[in-house]
Amino acid sequence: MATSPIWASRPRTRGLVLDLIRAARTISRVELATATGLTGATISEVVRELMGDGLVVEAGRGASTGGKPRTLVQLNRLARYSVGVQLERNICVIVVVDLAGRPVARTSFQGVAAMPPEQALPRVAAQVDALLATAAVDRDKVLGVGLVSYGPQDRRAGVLLTPQPTDQWLRHPVAGRLAETLGLPVLLDNDAAAAAIGEYWMGAVDPGSTYGCIYMATGIGGGVVVAGEVYRGSSSNSVEIGHISIDVNGDQCPCGNIGCLENYAGPAALVRQAIATPGLAQRLALDPASADFLTEFARIAAAANAGDPAARSLVEQSARYIGCAAVTMASLFDVDRIVLAGTSFAVAGSIYQTVIQQEVDRRTFIKRAHPVRVVPSVNGSDAAAIGGAVLVLQSELTPAHSRPDDGVPPAPAGTGEAP
Amino acid sequence: MATSPIWASRPRTRGLVLDLIRAARTISRVELATATGLTGATISEVVRELMGDGLVVEAGRGASTGGKPRTLVQLNRLARYSVGVQLERNICVIVVVDLAGRPVARTSFQGVAAMPPEQALPRVAAQVDALLATAAVDRDKVLGVGLVSYGPQDRRAGVLLTPQPTDQWLRHPVAGRLAETLGLPVLLDNDAAAAAIGEYWMGAVDPGSTYGCIYMATGIGGGVVVAGEVYRGSSSNSVEIGHISIDVNGDQCPCGNIGCLENYAGPAALVRQAIATPGLAQRLALDPASADFLTEFARIAAAANAGDPAARSLVEQSARYIGCAAVTMASLFDVDRIVLAGTSFAVAGSIYQTVIQQEVDRRTFIKRAHPVRVVPSVNGSDAAAIGGAVLVLQSELTPAHSRPDDGVPPAPAGTGEAP
Numbered sequence: 001m002a003t004s005p006i007w008a009s010r011p012r013t014r015g016l017v018l019d020l021i022r023a024a025r026t027i028s029r030v031e032l033a034t035a036t037g038l039t040g041a042t043i044s045e046v047v048r049e050l051m052g053d054g055l056v057v058e059a060g061r062g063a064s065t066g067g068k069p070r071t072l073v074q075l076n077r078l079a080r081y082s083v084g085v086q087l088e089r090n091i092c093v094i095v096v097v098d099l100a101g102r103p104v105a106r107t108s109f110q111g112v113a114a115m116p117p118e119q120a121l122p123r124v125a126a127q128v129d130a131l132l133a134t135a136a137v138d139r140d141k142v143l144g145v146g147l148v149s150y151g152p153q154d155r156r157a158g159v160l161l162t163p164q165p166t167d168q169w170l171r172h173p174v175a176g177r178l179a180e181t182l183g184l185p186v187l188l189d190n191d192a193a194a195a196a197i198g199e200y201w202m203g204a205v206d207p208g209s210t211y212g213c214i215y216m217a218t219g220i221g222g223g224v225v226v227a228g229e230v231y232r233g234s235s236s237n238s239v240e241i242g243h244i245s246i247d248v249n250g251d252q253c254p255c256g257n258i259g260c261l262e263n264y265a266g267p268a269a270l271v272r273q274a275i276a277t278p279g280l281a282q283r284l285a286l287d288p289a290s291a292d293f294l295t296e297f298a299r300i301a302a303a304a305n306a307g308d309p310a311a312r313s314l315v316e317q318s319a320r321y322i323g324c325a326a327v328t329m330a331s332l333f334d335v336d337r338i339v340l341a342g343t344s345f346a347v348a349g350s351i352y353q354t355v356i357q358q359e360v361d362r363r364t365f366i367k368r369a370h371p372v373r374v375v376p377s378v379n380g381s382d383a384a385a386i387g388g389a390v391l392v393l394q395s396e397l398t399p400a401h402s403r404p405d406d407g408v409p410p411a412p413a414g415t416g417e418a419p
Numbered sequence: 420m421a422t423s424p425i426w427a428s429r430p431r432t433r434g435l436v437l438d439l440i441r442a443a444r445t446i447s448r449v450e451l452a453t454a455t456g457l458t459g460a461t462i463s464e465v466v467r468e469l470m471g472d473g474l475v476v477e478a479g480r481g482a483s484t485g486g487k488p489r490t491l492v493q494l495n496r497l498a499r500y501s502v503g504v505q506l507e508r509n510i511c512v513i514v515v516v517d518l519a520g521r522p523v524a525r526t527s528f529q530g531v532a533a534m535p536p537e538q539a540l541p542r543v544a545a546q547v548d549a550l551l552a553t554a555a556v557d558r559d560k561v562l563g564v565g566l567v568s569y570g571p572q573d574r575r576a577g578v579l580l581t582p583q584p585t586d587q588w589l590r591h592p593v594a595g596r597l598a599e600t601l602g603l604p605v606l607l608d609n610d611a612a613a614a615a616i617g618e619y620w621m622g623a624v625d626p627g628s629t630y631g632c633i634y635m636a637t638g639i640g641g642g643v644v645v646a647g648e649v650y651r652g653s654s655s656n657s658v659e660i661g662h663i664s665i666d667v668n669g670d671q672c673p674c675g676n677i678g679c680l681e682n683y684a685g686p687a688a689l690v691r692q693a694i695a696t697p698g699l700a701q702r703l704a705l706d707p708a709s710a711d712f713l714t715e716f717a718r719i720a721a722a723a724n725a726g727d728p729a730a731r732s733l734v735e736q737s738a739r740y741i742g743c744a745a746v747t748m749a750s751l752f753d754v755d756r757i758v759l760a761g762t763s764f765a766v767a768g769s770i771y772q773t774v775i776q777q778e779v780d781r782r783t784f785i786k787r788a789h790p791v792r793v794v795p796s797v798n799g800s801d802a803a804a805i806g807g808a809v810l811v812l813q814s815e816l817t818p819a820h821s822r823p824d825d826g827v828p829p830a831p832a833g834t835g836e837a838p
Contacts, residue, residue: 152788161787210653222751226652233645233753234629240784244747248665248683248740257746257782264667321667327676328663332641332751334652363676365659368580369571 013038015398017046018055019228021075022100022398023203026059028070047073054079055099055397075099081142082396083128083184084389086191086382087149087174089113089165089218090294093385094127096135096142099397101201101390105135106382113165117172125181143396144185146388147175148194150219155236158188187392191215192239193230194387195341195377196223201390204339204378211337212329213377214241214322215384216344218294220262224333230391231333239329242266246324265321267297267344273314274300280310294344301348312351319352323359330364330372341377342384349376432457434817436465437474438647440494441519441817442622445478447489466492473498474518474816494518500561501815502547502603503808505610505801506568506593508532508584508637509713512804513546515554515561518816520620520809524554525801532584536591544600562815563604565807566594567613569638574655577607606811610634611658612649613806614760614796615642620809623758623797630756631748632796633660633741633775634803635763637713639681643752649810650752658748661685665743684740686716686763692733693719699729713763720767731770738771742778749783749791760796761803768795 013036020035021027027035033043050056051073059074077098086093092112096105107127112120132139152161158175179186196213199205205225213223220242224231231238242262243255250259263269271293275281281288284299303311326338338360345352357374364372377383432455439454440446446454452462469475476495480488496517505512511531515524526546531539551558571580577594598605611634618624618632624644632642639661643650650657661681662674669678682688690712694700700707703718722730745757757779764771776793783791796802 152785154788210651231752232629234755235753235785235788237785237788238751238753240750243784244750245665245743245782246667248743255782255784256786257750257784258743324664324667324677328747329751331659331663331676332657332748333650334654334657336653363664363674365662365674365676366571366654366656367675369573369654369656 013042014046014050017043018050018075019398021050021056021073022201023207025203026062026072026074028062028072030070077102079141080393080397081137082389082392083132083142083145084194084385084387084392085124085128085145085147085178086194086385086388087113087124087147088191089150090292092124092127093382094124094131095382095385095389096131096137097386097389097393099393101198101386101393103382103386104137105131106385107131113169116166116168117174117177118168121174121177122181125178128182139184142184144187144392145178145182146194146390146392147178147186147188148191148384148388148391149174149188150221151190151240152235152237153188153190155188155190158186160188161237185392187395189230189388189391190221190223190236191217191384191388192221192241192341193223193236194385194391195379195383196225196339196387197230197394198341198379198383198387198390199339199377200225200228201387201394202378205337209337210333210335211339212239212326212333212335213339213341213383214326214329214345215342216266216322216340217342217384218267218344220266220322222329224329224335239333241325241329244325244328246321261321261325265318265325268293270300270314270318271296273317274311277310277314280308280314283308284311297344298347301344304348304351315348315351316355319355320359322352323356323363326356326360326374327363330360330366334366334369335372336370337373337375339375339377341379343381345376346381432461433465433469436462437469437494438817440469440475440492441620442626445481445491445493447481447491449489496521498560499812499816500556501808501811502551502561502564503613503804503806503811504543504547504564504566504597505613505804505807506532506543506566507610508569509711511543511546512801513543513550514801514804514808515550515556516805516808516812518812520617520805520812522801522805523556524550525804526550532588535585535587536593536596537587540593540596541600544597547601558603561603563606563811564597564601565613565809565811566597566605566607567610567803567807567810568593568607569640570609570659571654571656572607572609574607574609577605579607580656604811606814608649608807608810609640609642609655610636610803610807611640611660611760612642612655613804613810614798614802615644615758615806616649616813617760617798617802617806617809618758618796619644619647620813621797624756628756629752629754630758631658631745631752631754632758632760632802633745633748633764634761635685635741635759636761636803637686637763639685639741641748643748643754658752660744660748663744663747665740680740680744684737684744687712689719689733689737690715692736693730696729696733699727699733702727703730716763717766720763723767723770734767734770735774738774739778741771742775742782745775745779745793746782749779749785753785753788754791755789756792756794758794758796760798762800764795765800 057076059072061069080099084095093108163170175186175188192215215221222239222241243260245259247259253260304315379386478491478493499518503514512527582589594605594607615632634640641658641660662679664678666678672679723734798805
């Protein structure tokens with residue numbers, strides 16, 4: 001069964017202190033008191049409790065600033081773990097991360113999303129079990145599982161609100177069933193939001209920053225983080241940037257909207273465009289009948305990277321379309337940074353980064369106020385799965401981040417046992 | 420000079436209690452304790468202090484729930500006032516509101532924005548003085564002035580970051596100069612954000628709601644409110660919805676972007692389209708040389724309301740364009756409501772509301788999760804000016820809303836005196 005709750009009292013103070021220790025890597029009690037505004041006595045007591053729980057350890061002494069050198073503390077990285085599961089249309093990625101969010105084990109496999117959920121979820125659970133065993137991670141130290149997938153979702157109920165990849169997945173209790181099978185708490189969240197929060201947890205952004213993430217795998221999604229918290233909106237179905245219109249006179253999308261970004265710039269669109277480009281499909285040996293369009297997309301991206309003019313022109317056009325949506329993201333959310341994450345950016349990252357940065361520099365309304373940097377994710381192509389695991393760490397360890405008014409309980413789906 | 424700060428200690432608790440009293444209109448101490456989670460003793464003490472400051476008064480007794488009927492308290496509406504000043508390209512609107520945000524006096528006049536700011540701001544100040552005198556509002560009870568205008572802005576410095584309406588306004592210290600002249604604190608903010616927060620303060624939305632506002636006067640702006648707080652982003656230049664692209668292949672906008680909503684759907688665009696429509700310009704006696712395009716726009720809107728097919732078709736097309744952007748707002752911010760505010764929606768409100776609601780119902784990605792209602796602003800065409808005044812009330816009275824991490828100090832530009 002899952003480990004018991006880490007604490008019952010003062011969760012906000014403890015969460016705040018633990019988050020500061022995580023962010024600082026090593027820090028003294030005096031610095032913690034300065035950063036939190038709490039008294040030295042309170043800090044000492046909280047740190048003692050965290051050390052008693054095994055979450056924090058001493059880490060030598062800092063440089064002297066005149067008096068006695070200060071004892072530093074740091075996270076006990078291997079004290080707890082969490083699991084991230086990304087369920088994509090074509091692939092499932094599972095990572096195990098330590099308390100600092102660093103991956104300690106990873107696996108991926110294909111085919112589950114094509115199965116009905118009754119068949120797929122036990123396979124996912126078996127793979128989680130196998131990965132924990134391979135990594136020799138003590139199950140009692142696993143805080144939970146962050147299951148991330150596309151939207152829309154009912155995060156509270158732990159169900160997908162879309163009949164994808166098949167009708168049987170619509171409103172199937174994916175989080176609850178996985179929790180039952182694994183005997184671990186499972187939270188469901190958006191893959192792009194997960195990829196976004198991973199940047200913060202890894203220390204890649206300023207703690208107070210408002211930044212966005214554009215996530216491209218089979219489709220295109222997005223997330224925005226404000227001062228370390230995922231922007232949620234009314235129902236945690238925010239930043240669906242793949243389904244905003246870039247052409248008010250454009251084509252109808254199955255989602256109901258017209259001119260959706262994903263249909264112009266996503267991997268499937270790029271493969272369609274390449275197949276329609278005279279000579280290119282033959283040159284790259286693209287298979288119009290292939291169900292695995294990501295492989296075809298990777299071939300086009302590789303040709304673009306290698307200098308094929310037609311392939312490069314298509315990838316640049318895709319990047320300009322995404323740049324248009326990135327400008328919308330910047331002008332609406334007033335972000336100071338846009339992170340590009342997901343496997344499909346990974347294969348042609350530098351072309352996308354360059355072109356999207358150009359579009360943002362040229363077009364965003366807020367350029368008079370501040371620049372917007374376009375950067376690749378520090379978590380590479382596993383950003384969503386790692387982010388899923390990070391969401392578990394954040395929800396379990398730093399409840400300071402859980403605001404009472406976000407309308408969605410931070411607690412993951414339980415395992416059916418009493419708390 | 421301005422009234423002194425209302426309190427120096429426990430601002431969050433006092434702000435929270437005052438906000439609950441405001442929202443509830445009348446409420447008992449027991450209900451306040453339940454809503455805040457504070458002890459009865461703390462509530463009694465805070466209410467005593469608020470009554471001592473004259474901000475709250477007793478309001479009779481509520482219905483008995485078995486025991487002794489409970490004494491109710493309510494805002495002392497006339498204990499404090501604030502002023503909202505909306506500076507538009509063509510008009511300046513000034514309102515004085517009471518502690519509940521209800522307007523007690525209003526004036527508007529044209530011509531100031533065409534002047535250099537050195538000339539315009541003293542005129543605005545004189546009008547504020549005259550309005551306070553006319554309304555017989557004691558100056559010591561005025562908390563401050565909320566000056567609202569278009570973006571981008573440097574809210575902290577109190578300057579506009581755009582050379583509009585003339586170059587001389589760019590980076591002119593509008594908030595500071597107005598504060599000096601009036602001897603009152605002045606905060607600068609975005610007009611559309613102000614219009615948005617006004618809805619919350621007037622009790623038109625659920626306190627926990629995430630909702631958006633589309634604001635149309637001479638241009639088109641926007642604001643989003645999350646649980647009673649304006650969504651700010653990195654620099655308080657968020658939700659610039661008039662300058663998001665609705666056509667990736669569209670026309671260049673002076674802002675740098677292409678296909679900006681404002682150039683397709685704003686009043687100036689509609690007047691251009693009407694003048695280019697055979698017969699319509701003659702029928703409505705539109706003046707292609709008029710500098711006052713809002714008057715021409717109002718004529719088109721009136722004709723549309725009266726059933727002129729060509730005028731109606733143009734207004735509906737404008738509404739569909741705005742609907743496209745409204746869908747983007749809904750899909751990115753996950754709002755549960757979109758408020759239409761500003762003078763230009765006021766003249767043809769029901770056509771805009773109907774068409775935008777249709778577009779949102781049909782196209783928004785989150786429709787599977789929840790509906791999004793499109794509604795007119797409760798504050799009518801003065802929504803921005805009233806909202807400016809409300810932002811002063813919120814910043815001075817309910818500091819619970821001012822989070823330390825929003826990157827921008829909630830305190831308005833001072834009057835040069837020591838605090």
